Amino acid sequence: MPDHDHAHDHDHAVSEGNALRAEALESLLVEKGVVTTAAIDAVIRRYEQDLGPMNGAKVVARAWVDPAYRERLLRDAWSAIAELGLARGGAPLVVVENAPGIQNVVVCTLCSCYPAALLGISPSWYKDPAYRSRVVREPRKVLAEFGLELGEDVEIRVWDSSAELRYMVLPERSPGSEAMTEDELASLVTRDSLIGVARAKAPGSDAPGARRG
Amino acid sequence: MAEPRIPPVLDLEGPAAPPQRNGELVFDAVWEGRLFGLTMALHEAGRFEWEEFRARLIAEIAHWERQHDSTERWSFYERWEAALEGLLADKGLCPREELDGREGVLAARAPGHDH
């Protein structure tokens, strides 16, 4: 706190300087035809949408291949997660399972509670009033905006984290993934699928899982 | 075969490993992510072998550590940028004078410009 103010100003100025240099580098290389903006955007999109929290993905992959592990995960999430050598988080965690005909989706309408200990920083949209206000009232519509269209044959369960318990969705295993190794399965699991606004990716797909646009 | 989560080229541990949390990359500013994307895109376009970049990154980090002590502000991606600049200059892809010049042009923009 005490020296935070001017140190922060200094850090900010340095960061602005770095940003300028990085921008100069990119603009020159694009002009010279060495690289394209689209290629850079594609890398970033891949990292932002597809290559989400590895730890959550690892847990899901194990649950997909090991039914007994899945049972333990649903009963006592942190203990099961600790079996994989991952650290226990500070807040209680509950894993809710998708199934044919059941889609779970997580929100915190009152503030923005999120299973950060397992999944890291939450996306901005999760913390924004639009998501917090709407997903409890019109989940099917909100999911459709994310590219996940669900008919009335699918029951949508919204979990509003109103107490200290945090929630993570266990998405359904992607069809066609039967021959994949656990590591390969983990690469199908996106952050959005762990929040419940998308399915896990299809095998061999380059496209992000069910993201709109 | 599914795409690996973090490409094998990136170190997950050791001096050349980028900052991570919960098994994914984290960046302190937009420019860091942009720079990362640029580097991977250049590599994917075949502009350099990963080991060439990696060796420079490790050298830049070691050089910084010799010049500074641990109480000073550390930025992984500043070291990354230095490594990339050096590599691109040596390959003739982006001479330093040109980069300095472009930086000057951008800096002269009116304030309030959104990078």
Add this chain to the structure above:
Amino acid sequence: MNGIHDMGGMHGFGPVRVEENELLFDAAWEGHVRGMFALILGAGLTNIDAFRHAIERMDPTSYLTVGYYGRWLVALETLLVEAGVLRPGELDDRLRASSAKRGGGSPVVLESVRKPAPDRGPFDVFRPVEARPRFAVGQRVAARNLHPPGHTRLPRYVRGKQGVITRVHPACVFPDTHAHGRGEQPQYVYSVRFVAQDLWGVDGEPAASVNLDLFESYLESA
């Protein structure tokens, strides 16, 4: 409190905006505020419930405009002023001063106001209680029509509505008292499922439910 933060079901916030190329670049910001939070938590000056309530007490316009980390900063300042560590307006003065010159400013001394630090993490909320749970899985309950002026975790949109208990959790620190320095007073927490059309009437979607974790005193038999 019936504040702006309690936004479940509200209209008017527009579409969910997803930043297409947003990488996780909040790390430094998050680090700073989490560090400050840990500092005042470690000094025994607050708990997570009081922190949340400090955010809830913000002026509503500011709440909607300063952003997620902006809200944390306001809450931290509020709590530090209320703890007597900062004078009201002192943070503004210091920011004005530091933008004019580098360096200077005396360290904030927490020692004079430090209380015993809690020995558990802020989210470590399970507590043993003697009483048995009042409600059971499968039981139909109603969320009571309560409108506490202070901190609560009973959203407006469920008050007076009926649902079914799907899970009974261990007793947890009760936010409504803990936020106001009236002790942990742990209560059982119940996962309760509310059918969408019971919450929103004819405007609710079919085949949808909202599941909340509610403290025992928020509920009554239906």
